[in-house]
Amino acid sequence: MNDFLHKLPEFIGNHLALAALFVILLVAIVVLEIMRLLRKYKELTPAGLTLLINRESPLLIDLSAYADFEKAHVPGARHVAMSQFDPEHKDLAKARELPVVLIDKDGRGLDKAAQRLIKAGFGKVYTLGGGVLAWQQAQLPVAKGNK
Known part of the structure; x- marks a missing residue:
């Protein structure tokens, strides 16, 4: 040395x-x-998301392209097009106290959407690191179609 x-x-x-x-x-x-x-939202692993789903019943918002959402998404996720994502929307504003998890195909384009939720007053905001691809790689179940 x-x-x-x-x-x-x-x-x-x-x-x-x-x-x-x-x-x-x-x-x-x-x-x-x-x-x-220092950011005000947290990134979850697929195992962390499973734990959150089991404990707190979060609102799952999938911001993937509609075609990707139909191919595979986390069960219970609701599709919202990124261009139509509005944290001030009346339906979303009702869920301000719930944990909100943002998901997309690969987990890369969620920073701005998460920051918009924080700015709109949402306290518990999460993103799924790696997106649906990480969810599938963890061999967790996926839903297909528009439901």
Whole structure:
């Protein structure tokens, strides 16, 4: 270990670009993790969603494309097109006290929708990490069709 610390300044001097890239990547990872920890909604795993369904009966909103929703969705999820997603809608506003879980095909496009729910006063907002694909990979049951 002592030898490593003596050679480190020489390595950094000889490989300045690599050292700078390492520092940039390290800072980026730290910033992303801090942002993830400070956001007001949580990301669930399929097992975590199963636990939430069993304990609190959350409102499941699937924001996938309609064709993807018909192919496979989490049982009990309601389809809402992303373009028509409105947290202020009267039906959704009634569920302000319930946990709300946002789902889509792969779990990537849910940040803005979750932030809109938080801004509209929803207290318990979750997203399904990995979306329906993660749900299927966990070998959990899926529903097909529009129900």
